[in-house]
Amino acid sequence: MLLEKYKIDGHNEALQKAHSNRLAYCNTNIENAESIIEKLVAFQIAIPSWALGTGGTRFGRFSGGGEPRSLEEKIEDIGLLHALNKSSGAISLHIPWDIPENPAHIKALAAQHGLKFDAMNSNTFQDQPGQPLSYKFGSLQNVNKAIRRQAIDHNIEVIRHGVELGSNSLTVWLSDGSCFPGQLNFREAFQNTLSGLQEIYKALPDNWKIFVEYKAYEPNFYSTTVGDWGQSYLYSSKLGDKAYTLVDLGHHLPNANIEQIVSLLLMEGKLGGFHFNDSKYGDDDLTTGSIKPYQLYLIFNELVEGMDARGMDHATDLGWMIDASHNVKDPLEDLIQSVEAILIAYTQALITDRKALQEARQNNDVVKAQEILQHAFRTDVRPLVAESRLRAGGALDPISLFRKEKVREQLIKNRGTKTVATGL
Numbered sequence: 085m086l087l088e089k090y091k092i093d094g095h096n097e098a099l100q101k102a103h104s105n106r107l108a109y110c111n112t113n114i115e116n117a118e119s120i121i122e123k124l125v126a127f128q129i130a131i132p133s134w135a136l137g138t139g140g141t142r143f144g145r146f147s148g149g150g151e152p153r154s155l156e157e158k159i160e161d162i163g164l165l166h167a168l169n170k171s172s173g174a175i176s177l178h179i180p181w182d183i184p185e186n187p188a189h190i191k192a193l194a195a196q197h198g199l200k201f202d203a204m205n206s207n208t209f210q211d212q213p214g215q216p217l218s219y220k221f222g223s224l225q226n227v228n229k230a231i232r233r234q235a236i237d238h239n240i241e242v243i244r245h246g247v248e249l250g251s252n253s254l255t256v257w258l259s260d261g262s263c264f265p266g267q268l269n270f271r272e273a274f275q276n277t278l279s280g281l282q283e284i285y286k287a288l289p290d291n292w293k294i295f296v297e298y299k300a301y302e303p304n305f306y307s308t309t310v311g312d313w314g315q316s317y318l319y320s321s322k323l324g325d326k327a328y329t330l331v332d333l334g335h336h337l338p339n340a341n342i343e344q345i346v347s348l349l350l351m352e353g354k355l356g357g358f359h360f361n362d363s364k365y366g367d368d369d370l371t372t373g374s375i376k377p378y379q380l381y382l383i384f385n386e387l388v389e390g391m392d393a394r395g396m397d398h399a400t401d402l403g404w405m406i407d408a409s410h411n412v413k414d415p416l417e418d419l420i421q422s423v424e425a426i427l428i429a430y431t432q433a434l435i436t437d438r439k440a441l442q443e444a445r446q447n448n449d450v451v452k453a454q455e456i457l458q459h460a461f462r463t464d465v466r467p468l469v470a471e472s473r474l475r476a477g478g479a480l481d482p483i484s485l486f487r488k489e490k491v492r493e494q495l496i497k498n499r500g501t502k503t504v505a506t507g508l
């Protein structure tokens with residue numbers, strides 16, 4: 085289904101007066117509001133194809149109905165999302181869940197919805213039907229050369245699909261590791277993984293990047309072969325200039341200082357991409373900003389500061405993606421919430437008074453430094469985010485419009501109540 089422009093316009097007209105009042109008040113406290121709005125309009129967050137259904141659980145899945153049944157319907161859903169918020173103009177595909185049978189058609193369909201193809205994701209953490217060799221004991225790290233070869237070939241095939249769609253990056257997340265002491269020789273697992281990644285790296289087109297994603301634990305509970313940012317950095321450094329570390333917010337041990345990790349990776353020019361989500365305990369894949377919004381702000385504060393220090397373009401020089409999905413919300417409403425939380429944290433980072441912060445640091449004025457950060461975090465910047473949506477042609481209040489237009493009810497009518505989208 086499509087959300088007609090006149091419906092968005094009607095919704096915005098009804099809310100315009102109240103919005104203008106809030107925006108005027110907001111602007112009295114923010115000096116560079118215009119340039120912030122421009123940056124927000126440019127900032128796009130890729131939506132993963134696996135976030136459009138309920139899931140994110142290792143146990144039961146409870147479909148909310150109307151889930152997309154095909155890649156075409158996934159693109160349609162992200163198109164709906166993008167029509168509402170104008171900040172979700174990219175899709176991140178997972179192979180083999182979303183193999184494009186007819187790439188030219190898929191590319192054209194995405195373009196109709198204003199969507200680009202962001203990073204491609206390979207999958208060597210599951211066995212697929214008909215797959216000759218099993219990844220039970222790992223893929224690129226495997227002691228068996230033929231299994232390593234199969235995993236390498238799969239990644240090269242993912243690159244090929246991505247080239248056909250106009251993507252220019254590959255995200256590799258490996259579940260490789262061990263569940264018990266003694267199971268693996270750590271060095272051998274590292275070396276096997278490195279040489280596999282080197283072969284995949286060789287298959288990258290010139291303008292491509294490879295993102296090496298790390299994760300502390302799960303599904304392996306004793307060791308993970310790309311287990312933290314240091315290990316990812318080691319692989320990406322050894323691979324070369326096209327290789328970068330990817331930070332997934334849920335892939336750290338509890339209480340890790342993610343903002344510091346981000347800062348140092350940026351300093352070294354090795355931060356490539358980002359997976360947004362939130363968590364209370366582990367890799368919970370909850371809605372971004374739902375549990376620790378202050379941490380999200382602190383991360384964005386380092387991102388903005390570190391990118392500015394290197395003269396990077398906020399919108400294009402890192403891969404911004406959501407990686408979340410769960411069982412109890414409408415997936416599209418959930419994604420609207422995640423994108424909003426990301427844009428709020430980004431805006432708060434943009435209004436942070438860096439000059440004053442630098443002065444406070446220079447004077448070892450710890451109280452002042454904290455005041456500066458918390459002032460930005462406690463500023464209600466939602467009117468600026470809404471204004472950027474309005475200017476880009478989106479809805480002032482996407483969730484209320486989604487509900488008023490009964491989008492989910494229509495999707496259920498078209499697709500049925502029992503549909504289940506591919507994903508975890």
Ligand SMILES: [Mn+2]
Binds near residue numbers: 257359407
């Ligand atoms: Mn991830």
